[in-house]
Amino acid sequence: MRGEPEKIQSVIERGFTIEVANAKLEAILTEDPLLAQCCGDSEHLAHALDLLFFTRLPTSVYLNLILSPGFPPTLFELEFEQLEQRLHGKGAFTKTAYFHLYNFWAHPEDLPLAPYPGWKFEELEHTSIAQVLGENSFSSFLSPPSTGNVSLHTRL
Numbered sequence: 001m002r003g004e005p006e007k008i009q010s011v012i013e014r015g016f017t018i019e020v021a022n023a024k025l026e027a028i029l030t031e032d033p034l035l036a037q038c039c040g041d042s043e044h045l046a047h048a049l050d051l052l053f054f055t056r057l058p059t060s061v062y063l064n065l066i067l068s069p070g071f072p073p074t075l076f077e078l079e080f081e082q083l084e085q086r087l088h089g090k091g092a093f094t095k096t097a098y099f100h101l102y103n104f105w106a107h108p109e110d111l112p113l114a115p116y117p118g119w120k121f122e123e124l125e126h127t128s129i130a131q132v133l134g135e136n137s138f139s140s141f142l143s144p145p146s147t148g149n150v151s152l153h154t155r156l
Contacts, residue, residue, distance in 0.1 A: 021046070038093040053083045095156035098124070098132055104148045111150065119154045 025042035029035055039045040061076050073081075101121075106112075111121040126145040130137050139145060 034088060034093070048087075049083075052086050053079060097154050097156055098122075099152040100129075100143050100148065101150045101152060102147050104150045106150050114152065116154070119152060122151050122153045123149050124151055125149075 022042045025045050029039065029042065029045060035045060039048055057076065057079055061074075061079075106121070106123065108123050111123065114120045124132065126139050126149070129143050130140040133140055133142055135141060
């Protein structure tokens, strides 16, 4: 809506302001310890919701949006269920870091010892590299299979 000030004004006139949004996000963080732990504040929660939910939906989903139990569920409802699974279905959040070692191939039994305590070398399948990088594809564009299969990995 950046280029459409009349739409922004319409939303504000209906009572939805930055202050209201922040208050609602803070209330969510207060009620959900897992989200509070992984996001920390309303700005990070808003960013997570944007990445994990809002940007995944086409604009057409929001036109004439009616939330009611129905058969079959709407795309909005299906994506909302997926959001819940992404946020709560995996257990506690952990921070990890992967450092791709370009042009380095090795079998798991041939991997060297890691240089630091808590770090390890890990062979990643090309299909999991896209997932680690947050790409929505079968194989990674940023780290194609021809560039090596080993990463240095640690939990933060």
